[in-house]
Amino acid sequence: MQSFLDSHIHLDFMEGAPEIALRAAELERKLLANSISPYGFMKLRMRFPGNPWIKPALGFHPWWVAAGVLQPADLLLFERLAPEAPFIGEVGLDFMGPRKESAQDQLDAFDRIIEACVQPLACPPATERYQRVVSIHAVKSAAAVLDVLERWDATGSNVCVFHWFTGTSDELQRAISLGCFFSVGERMLRSKKGRAYVNAIPPERILLETDAPGSIDTAPWDSALFAGEAPIPDARIAAKSCDEWEASLLRTANLYEEATGRALPAALQWMER
Numbered sequence: 001m002q003s004f005l006d007s008h009i010h011l012d013f014m015e016g017a018p019e020i021a022l023r024a025a026e027l028e029r030k031l032l033a034n035s036i037s038p039y040g041f042m043k044l045r046m047r048f049p050g051n052p053w054i055k056p057a058l059g060f061h062p063w064w065v066a067a068g069v070l071q072p073a074d075l076l077l078f079e080r081l082a083p084e085a086p087f088i089g090e091v092g093l094d095f096m097g098p099r100k101e102s103a104q105d106q107l108d109a110f111d112r113i114i115e116a117c118v119q120p121l122a123c124p125p126a127t128e129r130y131q132r133v134v135s136i137h138a139v140k141s142a143a144a145v146l147d148v149l150e151r152w153d154a155t156g157s158n159v160c161v162f163h164w165f166t167g168t169s170d171e172l173q174r175a176i177s178l179g180c181f182f183s184v185g186e187r188m189l190r191s192k193k194g195r196a197y198v199n200a201i202p203p204e205r206i207l208l209e210t211d212a213p214g215s216i217d218t219a220p221w222d223s224a225l226f227a228g229e230a231p232i233p234d235a236r237i238a239a240k241s242c243d244e245w246e247a248s249l250l251r252t253a254n255l256y257e258e259a260t261g262r263a264l265p266a267a268l269q270w271m272e273r
Contacts, residue, residue, distance in 0.1 A: 003265075004055075005029030006249060007183040008089070008135055008163050008209035011054065012040050012047070019242035024053040034089040034135055035059035037070060038077040041085070055133075057089035058082060062137060065109050066094065066102040075109055082116040086125065089135025090163065096139045107144065114152045132158040135183065142167030146174055155179040161207060164188050165197060172197055176205070183209040186248055189255035198259050208256070208264075210248045213240040 005024065011017040011033040024031050033048070034057045035041040044056035060078050064070045082088070091113050093106050114134075121131050134154070138145040142165070154160055161181040165172060165188075175182075182201050185208070188194035198206065253264055 003030065004032050004207055006031045006210050006212075006245075007161065007207035008032060008034055008185070009212050009245075010034055010036075012044055014213050014240045014245075016241040016243075016245060017047070020245055021048060021051060021054055023242055023246065025051070029053065030055055032057055032087060032089065032133065032135060036061035036064060036090060038074060038081055041081065055087045057087040057133075057135060058085035059088070059090045060109060060113055061090050062092050062094040062106045062110070063099070065106050066099040068102075070109070075112060078113065079116050083119065083122040086121055086131065087133050087135075088113070088117055088158075089133075089161075090137050091134065092137030092163075093141035093145055094137060094139040095141045095144070100140070103141075103144075106141075107148070110145070111148055111151075114148050114154050117158055118152050118154055118156075130157060130159045134158050134160050135163050136160060137163055139166060142171040142175065146171065146178060149178060149180075163209065164211065166193075169197075169200075172200060176201060181205045181207060183207040184252070184256065185209045185211050186252045186255060187211075189252060189259055195259040198256065203260075203262060203265065206256075208249065208252050210245060210252065212245050212248060 005027065009031055011020065011031070012035060014020065020031070030053050032055050033044050035044055036059045038058060038060070041056055041058040048054040048056065058078060058081055060070060060075065091110065093110055095103055117132055117134055124131055136145060149155060149160055155178050159181055161183050162175060163183050164185060165175070165182050167175070182205055184194070184198055184206060189198065257263060
């Protein structure tokens with residue numbers, strides 16, 4: 001399993017992304033750069049070509065499935081790109097509030113996404129047991145996500161990572177038993193439930209994340225984004241700097257150690273604190 005300094009970040013919406021990429025190179029630590037659509041994935045690859053520390057992830061975010069922005073043609077593009085994508089994210093299901101009305105559309109898309117994830121890569125890794133890392137969004141939908149992962153035996157060939165797990169304790173145990181990993185961030189670690197969950201998860205299954213910039217739902221998305229011409233996000237989101245990102249990681253690391261009484265695994269340590 002690869003180690004990531006930040007296992008869930010949206011670099012394509014951050015003004016400080018070039019500086020963050022340079023910092024990752026200085027630290028020799030990898031960042032999993034999630035996208036929300038196949039077009040975002042292609043833009044990340046163009047923005048950071050050949051950068052060994054930035055791992056662009058092919059995404060299909062359930063919010064934009066629910067909103068009707070991501071269409072069947074976009075899912076076909078996802079499936080065409082999947083053979084060359086060892087990193088997948090952000091994908092999943094969200095049944096919170098009005099998004100539940102689109103549950104079947106989301107399920108249909110997620111099922112095809114996971115089917116694509118269990119297919120062989122065009123250039124499979126020579127030394128890794130797992131072929132893909134899949135970062136999964138699951139809000140009010142953990143059981144449904146687990147059903148799909150089980151149906152395709154997705155954890156047999158992939159590292160399936162629940163991003164900011166918020167399901168029930170029974171669903172958590174089911175995910176642990178299935179072999180899932182979990183990325184935890186500052187907001188999760190500030191909640192009583194999140195701290196309890198982190199103590200229940202095997203330490204070797206935990207990754208750190210910032211989910212920076214943290215407010216992608218407020219960005220002014222429109223059809224231009226999905227035509228490959230992203231609008232500029234509002235200043236509050238775009239202004240996320242490298243210093244702010246690194247401070248968020250430091251707070252997350254400290255909160256993890258406070259919650260568990262354990263030092264971070266060596267692979268996740270990167271600075272003097």
